[in-house]
Amino acid sequence: MTVPATSEEFRARVGGLWDALVEHDFPRTLADGTLPPERFRFYISQNIMYLPEYARMIAVGASRTPDLRGLEESTRAMANIVDVEIPQNLRMREAIVEIAGPVTDADLVMAPATAAYTSWLLAIAATGSALDIQAALLPCAWSYGVIARRLIGEASEHPVYSEWLRFFASDDYDAVVVALREAFDRDLAEAPVAARERLAAIFLMGCRMERQFWGQGLTGSHWADLI
Numbered sequence: 001m002t003v004p005a006t007s008e009e010f011r012a013r014v015g016g017l018w019d020a021l022v023e024h025d026f027p028r029t030l031a032d033g034t035l036p037p038e039r040f041r042f043y044i045s046q047n048i049m050y051l052p053e054y055a056r057m058i059a060v061g062a063s064r065t066p067d068l069r070g071l072e073e074s075t076r077a078m079a080n081i082v083d084v085e086i087p088q089n090l091r092m093r094e095a096i097v098e099i100a101g102p103v104t105d106a107d108l109v110m111a112p113a114t115a116a117y118t119s120w121l122l123a124i125a126a127t128g129s130a131l132d133i134q135a136a137l138l139p140c141a142w143s144y145g146v147i148a149r150r151l152i153g154e155a156s157e158h159p160v161y162s163e164w165l166r167f168f169a170s171d172d173y174d175a176v177v178v179a180l181r182e183a184f185d186r187d188l189a190e191a192p193v194a195a196r197e198r199l200a201a202i203f204l205m206g207c208r209m210e211r212q213f214w215g216q217g218l219t220g221s222h223w224a225d226l227i
Helices: 007-014 016-022 027-030 038-062 070-101 113-127 132-156 161-168 171-188 191-221
Strands: none
Touching: 007 016, 007 070, 007 132, 007 171, 007 191, 016 132, 016 191, 027 038, 027 132, 027 161, 038 070, 038 113, 038 132, 038 191, 070 161, 070 171, 070 191, 113 132, 113 191, 132 161, 132 171, 132 191
């Protein structure tokens, strides 16, 4: 198997997993307005717990970048999470509560897929290189933009779900993803073959984690003692 050398080749290598990720029923039902509002409340509550750990991973990556350009890029990516995405998620949760009812105690406990995903991200941050961290964060950021742009043209208008789609389908968000991919591809070009194989495995696991996170949101799966 050819060792991937660009982000596009990483995506091609995961093949059907990427297709399953971007065609998942959670965002599809979100777009057509049939997703139960309590499922979105659960998903957004889990995402509010996920995003700070995602930002912490980026912060560690910033500390390991070898040059000023990498530090600037990581700082912008982290600022997008802290200053834009987390506040937006909090606003959307307030809005969905008006439809679905109050946040439950279970919503506020990290569910299995959330715990697994954040633990994996922080493990990569603790043991990996700056490039490992880039590979781990890319599936999340990249797939959200692909999903939203794919669905927004045929989406039903919804008081909450439409905001989610517009945000991730926006040119501003696309610019964030393009910058992440360009930085990754630039740094990847200097990585040896063995490192690229490790990075491909990290990217693959990131896609798996993303798919599990969507599945958890769709089914509302949680710890047995909280069901």
